[in-house]
Amino acid sequence: MNxxxxxxxxxxxxxxxxxxxxxxxxxxxxxxxxxxGELYLGYRFRHLEVFDYTSGNQNNILVELYFMxxxxxxxxxxxxxxxxxxxxxSDFSANTSNQSLTSPTTALYGAGLLRVWSDNLxxxxxxYSETSASKQAVFALGHAIAVNRKNAPQPDLVNILAxxxxxxxxxxxxxxxxxxxxxxxxxxxxxxxENILYLDHSTEAVIAPYEYISNSADRKRSQFxxxxxxxxxxxxxxxxxxxxxxxxxxxxxxxADSTTNIPSLFKLEDGWLAYKLISNYxxxxxxxPDRESARQIIKKNESNLLKKEGES
Amino acid sequence: xxxxxxxxxxxxxxxxxxxxxxxxxxLGLKWPQAEAKAAGSSLVTLxxxxxxxDSSKNVDNTILEKMIEQTLIKITxxxxxxxxxxxxxxxxxxxGLVPTDHLNPTHDEVVDAVKRSLIGxxxxxxxxxxxxxxxxxxxxxxSLIALPxxxxxxxxxxxxxxxxxILYSGSPxxxxxxxxxxxGEIWNLPFVKGKTKLVLVDSLYPLCDKGPQPDPRYQWPYNxxxxxxxxxxxxxxxxxxxxxxxxxxxxxxxxxxxxxxCVEAADKVxxxxxxxxxxxxxxHYGWEQDLLL
Numbered sequence: 001m002n003x004x005x006x007x008x009x010x011x012x013x014x015x016x017x018x019x020x021x022x023x024x025x026x027x028x029x030x031x032x033x034x035x036x037g038e039l040y041l042g043y044r045f046r047h048l049e050v051f052d053y054t055s056g057n058q059n060n061i062l063v064e065l066y067f068m069x070x071x072x073x074x075x076x077x078x079x080x081x082x083x084x085x086x087x088x089x090s091d092f093s094a095n096t097s098n099q100s101l102t103s104p105t106t107a108l109y110g111a112g113l114l115r116v117w118s119d120n121l122x123x124x125x126x127x128y129s130e131t132s133a134s135k136q137a138v139f140a141l142g143h144a145i146a147v148n149r150k151n152a153p154q155p156d157l158v159n160i161l162a163x164x165x166x167x168x169x170x171x172x173x174x175x176x177x178x179x180x181x182x183x184x185x186x187x188x189x190x191x192x193x194e195n196i197l198y199l200d201h202s203t204e205a206v207i208a209p210y211e212y213i214s215n216s217a218d219r220k221r222s223q224f225x226x227x228x229x230x231x232x233x234x235x236x237x238x239x240x241x242x243x244x245x246x247x248x249x250x251x252x253x254x255x256a257d258s259t260t261n262i263p264s265l266f267k268l269e270d271g272w273l274a275y276k277l278i279s280n281y282x283x284x285x286x287x288x289p290d291r292e293s294a295r296q297i298i299k300k301n302e303s304n305l306l307k308k309e310g311e312s
Numbered sequence: 313x314x315x316x317x318x319x320x321x322x323x324x325x326x327x328x329x330x331x332x333x334x335x336x337x338x339l340g341l342k343w344p345q346a347e348a349k350a351a352g353s354s355l356v357t358l359x360x361x362x363x364x365x366d367s368s369k370n371v372d373n374t375i376l377e378k379m380i381e382q383t384l385i386k387i388t389x390x391x392x393x394x395x396x397x398x399x400x401x402x403x404x405x406x407x408g409l410v411p412t413d414h415l416n417p418t419h420d421e422v423v424d425a426v427k428r429s430l431i432g433x434x435x436x437x438x439x440x441x442x443x444x445x446x447x448x449x450x451x452x453x454x455s456l457i458a459l460p461x462x463x464x465x466x467x468x469x470x471x472x473x474x475x476x477x478i479l480y481s482g483s484p485x486x487x488x489x490x491x492x493x494x495x496g497e498i499w500n501l502p503f504v505k506g507k508t509k510l511v512l513v514d515s516l517y518p519l520c521d522k523g524p525q526p527d528p529r530y531q532w533p534y535n536x537x538x539x540x541x542x543x544x545x546x547x548x549x550x551x552x553x554x555x556x557x558x559x560x561x562x563x564x565x566x567x568x569x570x571x572x573x574c575v576e577a578a579d580k581v582x583x584x585x586x587x588x589x590x591x592x593x594x595x596h597y598g599w600e601q602d603l604l605l
Contacts, residue, residue, distance in 0.1 A: 110529040
């Protein structure tokens with residue numbers, strides 16, 4: 001197991017936990033959360049430990065500790081929703097703080113629910129009724145979970161995305177998600193009923209919108225998707241399949257070695273789509289208002305990708 | 313000729329060809345396949361009371377009972393609760409109450425209040441049973457009262473009315489992932505078809521995102537009961553409420569993702585009712601604030 005073994009307090013405020021957790025694995029996860037298990041299995045899930053903190057006269061506090069294969073998987077779960085108040089457990093007071101842009105958010109709190117990313121652990125600590133006492137207890141539990149665990153970096157893929165494209169497009173970091181499963185992709189941005197990009201546990205993917213910088217209330221957005229495959233051949237096959245299913249009326253324009261080519265561009269019902277195969281990566285941008293924006297978004301991110309690849 | 317299965321994509325939704333695609337491709341059925349719709353009404357009622365749930369999420373049983381009584385009278389057009397129930401079920405029917413029993417479940421108070429109301433209408437206590445679970449449950453019942461809780465679902469868009477009977481299939485995994493569009497099929501199983509006399513949705517404290525796992529950021533005191541005899545019409549109204557709530561939270565359209573394909577399929581393919589808002593008559597009573605309709 002990564003990191004230090006967790007030692008949650010037996011008592012927090014007026015709440016007490018049982019001696020041992022309920023342990024859930026990939027085989028019995030559907031008994032615990034029928035209909036939600038696929039979310040965690042969509043990432044590389046090891047097991048789940050559940051503690052119910054009870055009190056005689058207060059609603060329970062539920063602690064769910066999702067132990068994942070890697071820090072990236074745990075980050076991915078947090079990244080599905082950046083809503084809430086950022087929380088820092090870097091000091092013992094466990095106060096909330098506005099973290100700097102360079103310091104990745106590792107915990108978020110809202111309406112009684114605290115979500116924590118701590119190395120390979122994703123935790124949900126939820127008070128069934130939010131009170132000042134329950135909030136204090138939830139934060140104390142969050143601190144107990146995060147303390148003495150290493151702060152892992154965000155997935156490399158996340159850092160490839162250009163924060164801005166020229167002076168026109170800005171990345172919405174607050175809508176950026178990391179995933180490995182087409183079901184998770186569909187819950188963020190619906191693409192297809194089938195796994196048309198051949199996503200699985202061996203792939204890494206990130207999606208985020210770019211928003212057109214303007215004063216208009218009608219904010220144009222384009223969705224940018226970057227997928228990393230194990231090798232070039234897998235990426236090529238996936239893009240080939242994506243094209244066949246998503247763009248069946250268009251001729252394919254990418255080749256086995258396309259690093260010198262311009263992106264393939266298509267005018268669709270909801271705007272311009274562009275894609276490009278870059279080594280073992282696929283980049284796709286959806287819903288661009290014009291051809292040039294689509295080209296620029298792909299080009300800038302390709303440049304970042306090649307730069308990062310060169311550094312590694 | 314090679315048989316190319318058309319895979320449903322985002323583009324089908326944008327083109328507005330989703331219905332035809334569901335019928336001809338995903339389900340492998342000719343379009344339109346729907347049987348003639350049942351003669352039931354597509355009236356959907358919404359009864360709300362500001363104080364149905366208090367700030368500690370406790371349900372007021374007295375208010376709830378009045379809401380159920382009002383719902384029954386408005387749905388059936390009868391003068392009182394007894395006549396309303398007896399227009400829906402027979403006195404000697406074995407009646408199954410089917411709540412959502414897992415992750416954001418139907419409030420126990422709603423199930424208990426419906427049971428009390430049935431008993432008050434003269435239905436013997438022994439003829440009322442809980443009927444959530446495997447296929448043996450509906451097989452033992454003459455009539456079913458569907459009592460789902462209103463919630464969004466990360467795999468199907470919505471996980472309320474049509475998903476309620478998934479265990480009746482005996483093989484719920486057959487309706488996961490892209491096959492969730494087939495949920496309406498379960499309602500047409502021989503031991504289920506025609507038995508649902510009323511759909512009463514617990515929308516006291518719904519969940520509009522991240523379901524079925526509870527997330528208090530997306531739950532709110534709507535304090536309502538949504539009801540009808542057309543399950544698709546009721547689901548469609550539920551969808552509208554969830555969609556409007558999401559829009560209110562973000563201040564811009566925030567469509568459910570994935571799109572709830574099962575609702576249109578239930579209409580167009582399985583003939584269970586109507587998913588067209590313009591064909592649904594909505595009557596609402598009581599608390600008007602943040603109606604979302």
